[in-house]
Amino acid sequence: MGEQFIVRRVAAVRRTPDGAELDLVALPAVTVGVMPGWITGEPPLEQGIETTLPNLPDLAFPPLDEQHLVLRIQAVAAGTVRIVLGPDGHRTLDDDGTGLGIVVDPRPEPVAVTLEENPDEVLVGTGQVRVRIRRRPFGLVVENAETGGTVLRTAERLRQAAGLAMAPALLRDEHGTSLHLELAAEEDITGFGEQFSRLVKNGQRLVLRSEDALGTGTGLAYKPVPVWHSTAGYAGFLNTGAVTTADVGHTRPSVLGLTLADDALDLYVVVAPTLAGRLTGYTALTGRPPVPPLxxxxxxxxxxxxxxxxxxxxxxxxxxxxxxxxxxxxxxxxxxxxxxxxxxxxxxxxxxxxxxxxxxxxxxxxxxxxxxxxxxxxxxxxxxxxxxxxxxxxxxxxxxxxxxxxxxxxxxxxxxxxxxxxxxxxxxxxxxxxxxxxxxxxxxxxxxxxxxxxxxxxxxxxxxxxxxxxxxxxxxxxxxxxxxxxxxxxxxxxxxxxxxxxxxxxxxxxxxxxxxxxxxxxxxxxxxxxxxxxxxxxxxxxxxxxxxxxxxxxxxxxxxxxxxxxxxxxxxxxxxxxxxxxxxxxxxxxxxxxxxxxxxxxxxxxxxxxxxxxxxxxxPPAMADEDPSAAGVDGQFLLGRDVMVVPVFDDGEAPVRRRFRVPAGRWRDLVTGELHEGPGWAEQLVALEHMPVLVRDGAVLPRVDVDASVRCSDDLLTRPWRLEAFGDAPATVELLDFDGVRRRIDLESPTAQGSAGDGFVSGVVRHD
Missing domain, CATH: 3.20.20.80 (Glycosidases)
Structure with missing residues (x-):
């Protein structure tokens, strides 16, 4: 095994226009026989080693040869911080984030940043996010500044029975750079690109390398992405092209381990209480799709x-x-x-x-x-x-x-x-x-x-x-x-x-x-x-x-x-x-x-x-369901905000029973009209002709009539739209027509309101 170094302390702190720059000291680390965990050359008690453990083996401590690194904490948006680690002079430290072509806007919005220091900690923050860096032993915590809650914590305090550090915050070895994060008791992780396994990734080990997967059941991925979401309230994005291994509680059940085949780390943390809010923050950095033609x-x-x-x-x-x-x-x-x-x-x-x-x-x-x-x-x-x-x-x-x-x-x-x-x-x-x-x-x-x-x-x-x-x-x-x-x-x-x-x-x-x-x-x-x-x-x-x-x-x-x-x-x-x-x-x-x-x-x-x-x-259904148990629901999905699609996984022609989750509120089947109340689970006997498609109460679905004469979407460009209002729908809606013109429609009088009077809307159908 090659040399291994663990970051152990903060040596110096300097203010920067967008945050702080810290000098870090990493020390050589070794494993002890077959035991999991690492030790450094520091005094045993300082490392938390259980010296009174009866069967503690003799420990051969490595030398205290220091390796020096630079850590930068940068506020790039109100809810987003960038955490960059590398040797002094490394190209990543001189990059505004756009060097690899993944990030397209390194500063999506202006943001005021604060820096505080005390003997134990360095604090960098905005109005929405705060980063706490413990000086010795080194550790890092990211908080939601508005609620005070911890959303991300490095895992250096997790140990095995002999007191050896099981998941040091930052580890550098021949494999690259590893970041270890604690997984809270009820924390679920999703993401990491187009993975064909269960949506909640806890218990999985994923290698993020784009491969000709030769199918969806081989364990490989065509589109892995070093982006993940935590139900603790943050999204992480590693700005890298390097192969990354994401060990989501697989090797160590309470640890999210991320290992990059690189000698630098460039991590963005987006703090927001909702998945939608985090995606908005992430795509502000990396770009959003244009809308293709109809x-x-x-x-x-x-x-x-x-x-x-x-x-x-x-x-x-x-x-x-x-x-x-x-x-x-x-x-x-x-x-x-x-x-x-x-x-x-x-x-x-x-x-x-x-x-x-x-x-x-x-x-x-x-x-x-x-x-x-x-x-x-x-x-x-x-x-x-x-x-x-x-x-x-x-x-x-x-x-x-x-x-x-x-x-x-x-x-x-x-x-x-x-x-x-x-x-x-x-x-x-x-x-x-x-x-x-x-x-x-x-x-x-x-x-x-x-x-x-x-x-x-x-x-x-x-x-x-x-x-x-x-x-x-x-x-x-x-x-x-x-x-x-x-x-x-x-x-x-x-x-x-x-x-x-x-x-x-x-x-x-x-x-x-x-x-x-x-x-x-x-x-x-x-x-x-x-x-x-x-x-x-x-x-x-x-x-x-x-x-x-x-x-x-x-x-x-x-x-x-x-x-x-x-x-x-x-x-x-x-x-x-x-x-x-x-x-x-x-x-x-x-x-x-x-x-x-x-x-x-x-x-x-x-x-x-x-x-x-x-x-x-x-x-994912969790975007419409505040119940934490919805995070793992991955056999159905939302199409936009208002439509829930429940695919039927069956290859026979006879009707089958389909169980699915209904988010909070009333949802009506678009085809059969059947009502479902949530939150909770429903079960339905589904004939081959049918698939449950549920529409949220309060939604207004614009539709167009399609008959046997419709050959393609071009045939719909001049047809009037029909508005289908479900339950307690709003009195007015704004819609973008196929020409890109935004229309405001009064549902009580849709054919007489403003531009709708040109025949854009044929009428309103109410589903109460």
Missing amino acids: WAFGYWMGRCRYHSREEMVEVADRMRAHQVPCDVLHLDPDWLVVDRLNCDFIWNTERFGDRREFVAALAERGIRLSVWELPYLDPASPRFAEAESRGYLVRHTDGSLATIRKTPTPDGRPRALLDFSNPEARQWWQSLHEEFLADGVAVFKTDFGEALPDGVAQQDGTPPQHAHNLYPLRYNGAVSEAIAHCTGRAPLVWGRSGWAGSQRYPGQWGGDAESTVAGMQATVRGGLSYAVSAPGLWSHDIGGFFGPELTPALYVRWTQLGALSPLMRAHGLRPREPWTFGERALRIARDWVRLRYSLLPYLWQVAHEAAAQGLPMMR
């Missing part, structure tokens, strides 16, 4: 793969023949000439003909085209030599060409990766999209991006330990910016990989779920976990991507889930068109697709709220 919220259909223009046009025609609304058809890699883990933007005219004519043919049917890509180049591609000669490809620190890792190639040839840290390479990649966008391609599916190897030298000097996890953020950002530049509209990608800040580039989807009930359940959990880490627009492949043959009933259940998800796309290795699953499945799926289209006015409101406030569209 068609993005329609129904998308894809398959791995469509092999020709004729096949896709036939699917479009059958959508119209079966009167299923659809806005987007997705084309996977068959559009390429060299198409196996390669993307060089050379269109396959043999299979799909002239691209502009193909896009026009779909447009005649009211459908837009989505096109697949990935950031890897095959040596067989004509563009490989061009990119290599120009220095656009990632290289190792020894100068050799880097190739993808942990994603198998079909032919054994290596695949190179574009270096998005190189401005010229980034611009070149973006320029390859221009002709596609000019021809009318609407969106790119930014697949893969998880295979950057370790030990690479990025052109911009990004430290190698940060490069892997930052690669998905840079890749999706480059494509998103290209779409915005070429089209002049809010961009949209359909990305699989991600990291902190990825919410800026909507949307993302949950990767390759298995076509089973377990795959569907893991998908919902992954979406909820991602929602509290990178809030924005997220979705999934309806029916799952691979695995056992999808039953018609599971296809229906998954379609119901998709119809009430932020975005809606069916996709898989095998056909996902609803008519392939029989007449009953087609009928039910069509009904739920039409229900979604009727709710597009509501989804439009939710998307704009998410963009403005930094909230997810898909939300």
Whole structure:
């Protein structure tokens, strides 16, 4: 085992304009035989060692060789503090937080900061948050300054029977830097990105490294994010690209241990009593998503793969023949000439003909085209030599060409990766999209991006330990910016990989779920976990991507889930068109697709709220339920503030019993009208045709009538909205119409109030 150092005391304190800078002393630490815990060379009683323990072994104390570190406490917003630790002169100490490209606004708001000192402590605070640093032995506490309550505490006081420190506040060793935090008796932790395990992470150990997970049941994650929430009242955000291990009470039940593969720590703590408030504070630092065009919220259909223009046009025609609304058809890699883990933007005219004519043919049917890509180049591609000669490809620190890792190639040839840290390479990649966008391609599916190897030298000097996890953020950002530049509209990608800040580039989807009930359940959990880490627009492949043959009933259940998800796309290795699953499945799926289209006015409101406030569209039930027991509810979700969605995890055609949690207040089933009173649990017998969708008492849902003539969202642009008022609804509401105009509507006289008199609202339906 290499050298280990534990931070033990504060040596000096200096005031800074935004807080304080402290000199810290760390001492060598060793373990004792097989016992857990560490000792330093300090006197045993000073360390809390139980010298009277009968079976205490002889202790070989390490030397008192000091290591000096710098700790900075900075107030960056009223409820947000930044805690930076590193050796003197480390690049992180000189960075305002934006150096890695995750943080986009290092000072979201001006804030007054105070500094107090006494013999025992240093206190840095704002009106909302206060940081207490104990001088010796070193420890750190973050408090809600308004309530005085502790929200975060380092875990140095936790010990084992011999008195050895079990979880030192700050530990540095060959693995990097570790921060240990106490978990209070009833404290639950959520977050850490798109994890497909239970939403409450207590008891889990997670490695935050973006991987080609090859499913939702492998324990790997496409979009890990070093952001977590505590029910104690704070969110933590590690501003890093380094691989991070989050041990949430797994090794030590009362300790949240965070280990970064880096020699510096950059931690933001956002203090707020609600999950929504913490997400607003976090996204003020890292950015919020734009709202894509209305068609993005329609129904998308894809398959791995469509092999020709004729096949896709036939699917479009059958959508119209079966009167299923659809806005987007997705084309996977068959559009390429060299198409196996390669993307060089050379269109396959043999299979799909002239691209502009193909896009026009779909447009005649009211459908837009989505096109697949990935950031890897095959040596067989004509563009490989061009990119290599120009220095656009990632290289190792020894100068050799880097190739993808942990994603198998079909032919054994290596695949190179574009270096998005190189401005010229980034611009070149973006320029390859221009002709596609000019021809009318609407969106790119930014697949893969998880295979950057370790030990690479990025052109911009990004430290190698940060490069892997930052690669998905840079890749999706480059494509998103290209779409915005070429089209002049809010961009949209359909990305699989991600990291902190990825919410800026909507949307993302949950990767390759298995076509089973377990795959569907893991998908919902992954979406909820991602929602509290990178809030924005997220979705999934309806029916799952691979695995056992999808039953018609599971296809229906998954379609119901998709119809009430932020975005809606069916996709898989095998056909996902609803008519392939029989007449009953087609009928039910069509009904739920039409229900979604009727709710597009509501989804439009939710998307704009998410963009403005930094909230997810898909939300954990705890955001509407103050009961602490709701924190772990992860089999259902809120769609915005007012709609609770209860997916049915079953693959049979017979009715099944579904148990679900009802938040406080009255909630009415949108389809059946059945009333539920909360807080508490309800159980319902659910036929295949139905999925519980509950609407909160007091809500006003804007909807639009959808009949057999509706082909796509364009057909709804001029239709009047119908307002559905539930229970004790307000007398007036403000709504954003599809043109972006904010309208104020009087529910007592909706057709006579101001701008509503132009026929914007057809009437009000009350559900009392």
